[in-house]
Amino acid sequence: MGNTQTKLYYYLTGALIVFILLLGRFLNTYQSFTTVVLCSLMMFLLLVSLFYYGVVQTVHKTILSRPWSRLALLCCGVYLFVLLVPLGLFGFSNFIKFSVPISGAQFTWLTVNRYPIAISAIIGYFGLALVGIYFSNYARNILAVDGDQPVQAFKNTAKSMTMKQFGQKLILVLSMLIGICLFIVGLGFLNKIFPSSGLFFLSQGLIDIVAPFVEIVVIGWLLGVKYAWITSRGLIAGVGVCLIVFSGLLAGINPALSARPIGQPTIIVHRGVINHNAQGNTITALKRNSRYHFPFIEMDIQETKDHQFICAHDDDVTIPSHGKREINQLNLATISQFHHVDMFGDYLRVANRLGQPLIIELKVTDHSDPQMGTRFARQFKRQLQVLPHRVHSVGYPFLRQIKRQLPHTDVGLVTMLNFGNIGNYKVDFYTLQHLTANPFLIASVGKTGRTVYSWTDDSRLSMTRMDLLGVSGQVTDQALRLQELRVNYQKDRWILLLNSLQNYL
Template identity: 25%
Template sequence: MVGCERRRSNRLFLWTGDDLMKMEKQLVTGWAGVVVLLTSLRLVGTNPTTYGWFGGLAVLTVVLVAWQITRVLASWRGDNLTVKATWWLVWRHWWRWGLAMAWLTLLTLPFGLWGLSSRLLVRLRLPVTLINFVGLHRHVLGGIAIMGYLVLAIAGGYYLPRFLRRIAPYPLPPCQKGWWRSGWWGIGGGFLGLFTAELLVGVAWWSGSRLPESFGRPMTVGLAFLIWTVLSTVGVWLFIGVLRLAGGQPAAFGSPWRLPDWRLLILLILTGGLNAWQAVNQQPQFMATAIISHRGVDAGHGVQNTLGALRHVSKQRPAYVEMDLHETKDRHWVVLHDENLQQLTQRSVMPHDLTLKQLQRLVVRENGYRDHLVGWETYLRAAEAKHQRLLVEMKTTPQDTPHMIQRFASQYGQRLIHDHDAVHSLDYRVVTRLKQKVPRLPVGYITPFNWVSPRSVPADFYSFQRISLSQEFILAAAQQRINTYVWTPDTSVAMARMWALGTNGQITNEASRLRWVVHQPVATQRWAVLQNFVLSYI
């Protein structure tokens, strides 16, 4: 390992100081160009309906990355390739570059892809049948995906040094151990950059309630620009470090403070400034928020989906009480979330194993409270008596009777419309069948994770999963004038972040806390915009 580093390093002693400075400036200029294109992709990709420009910039970015890596490999041998020679080498290995970029994209997609993951996924359109199959079998398929990801990461890490030697302008001695060291380099540098970005978010949080709005917004834009600068710089140098260590090279080459060509530097500052301005001012943001009580519980008062919890939470006057329905053995419905009653009753039984009367005799315990399961008809009458609107989640299982959804629509469709209630489900078949039977009933689709264009699954509203939600998915729905709800933010930080993203409502177990958060002055919550900006990169 040491020997191969020395052989390659000795070539550099033949260079003059001017040669080194010229090479460093060219390499830094190349990386600056990559950052400009990536930032431009973020800017253009914000609009989910823009395909042509986004695709063109994506291809150009991939080509420039390949060009830049080729020049880096040449610099290891002390050679300053001409532009023509560099392009020829990229074209010669075009299929290897295609595989490498596909591997890199798949590997970084779950971690933000430098802020491009959601911009790619929101454009992905797939058949409804496939989307519904993945959603209904997400636990099994998720485990398979994790195993596949680990295999992809390990295989890619093993073959990365070989790939670099294949595409290098000159033969490079094998240095396998460099890859494993590069992993530690990447982890340490990544945490350093993230820590610095979070410090800047903390500055925004501290100053939010201390500065006037006229000064607070420009300061937020400035902090966003600094965050972009930190993340871009750390990202480039981590990538360089991975390349050099994977090839058995030192972690740095020359001065890290060398500036690119001044014209490109101006373009870099402009794109970074536009990116920061867009992040702070992009709409929708801080919309009027519907407070939706998840499973009818607020702050742990009562047992989920019971009359006791409904009576308590209805005093808070939430926009909706979200509750769940399962079909019973005798073709009625019980208000219940879990498919197995083990957690609430310490009995391993399923709703479809018992009749409604048998289920109503069971005592359920949670949060230090005890209550009884309740039938759907009884729960609905209680909500109507309190003039409380409901958001009904229809649960489906393989044991459901045929035409269950059509039967529910016939019995309760018009009544739910009269009460201004709504229905949503993780099973897209529920959405389509209810809309066919009761077109005026608001029916939404619950996304277990956000990975395809909302246009692939048309609905009256969307209940987005919180962890993978980004503003691009909300904007895609807003462009169709469709409301978006998010489940389930329970902390003040998560609620502020979702409010900053521009959701129309939040389904939460802490309705009272959410009411307090959304009544805070917007100026004191702009830190949440920066927090979303940071998280979009990772």
């Protein structure tokens, strides 16, 4: 591209970024699967059009009269769009993830099988990314080849790419990701040292403009766009400053960035343990830490094969000569032969005697009995109503069974992947995994008026971040640390800038 074309490409990139930011604000207000699909489609078309313009201006050819080449180029655009989704897609990935209409049963299956799914997805993604980087010149070669020959363009791309070029492109992508990460973290650190509202919103504006601009320019270069060295950059710099100021002002009206903490969060003692002072999910830990009178102790239970509920977190136990076996595939007698077991009924009676409310996590596996929730509610119905005990689980169908038996007992959904339109589920509260929770998710489920907890917040950084994002309570192994936490909105707000890592990495 010449000087004029490169300038126009930069201006169009800036306009696309502004459009993306405005779409994001729109989706923050109007959250539905249909609007997300339409907005994503518009974004896809504009992004592909921008790259098409850059490649056309580089090779000085078009494909208007080449239908197969147009189809191949469209497939390249889809491929690129898919690769960008796990990298945040300039903030759009969050909207896409949390709008996917999946049933509660599907959510449960995905969560229970999250490890093999996640490992397969990561391996598959890196494979697709490496292939995409290797054949990144294909889009340019489609236009450069004479005639309507996308297959020949593919052969030319494979033949012309050397391992040295592939390595250089791979290093460029990694450098881009590391650079954006350091850029965001650096601005966060700067705001930590010099806390002020003006610097905070200016920093968010810088992130929202510079990070996507760099990504789009680098991706364009990978696709074969050749940029000219611009000698007169005054106008471009002026437009860039205006875009940053605009983005900063837009961040200023974002409730997730301007809302103040709601106050001291509800402290929920994870597994009944504070700072490793006992073994989790035991009556000993319950007795030791109920003296602090925290609002809730959270603990885990499993159902055995013979339908007994025991206090345990892990899905399996080690049985000599048989290795690890799932608890719900073993009878209580077999487990008790090799392990100390605290029965949940005993645990619940002690909690009621001590006046300690519980949040009980009903653990679920692929082999859980389909009527486990109903059986649990019937077996402990009277004791569960002595105090305001709550039940939460990844198993949405089991929560519905419990709610039908105990309509006055609050049930909550535990999330690990934070995926799907979970705001539509019929639960009383949510317990969100803090690493993958973000402002959009917390705000969207919070709008329904239901309580939002986060887990497991042990560091001051995670505690402060979740407090700034407006969760009502936090599940923690460090209850005393959380009790002493005092969030200073002005000084601690820098942590919110780190949420941008989810948008651009």
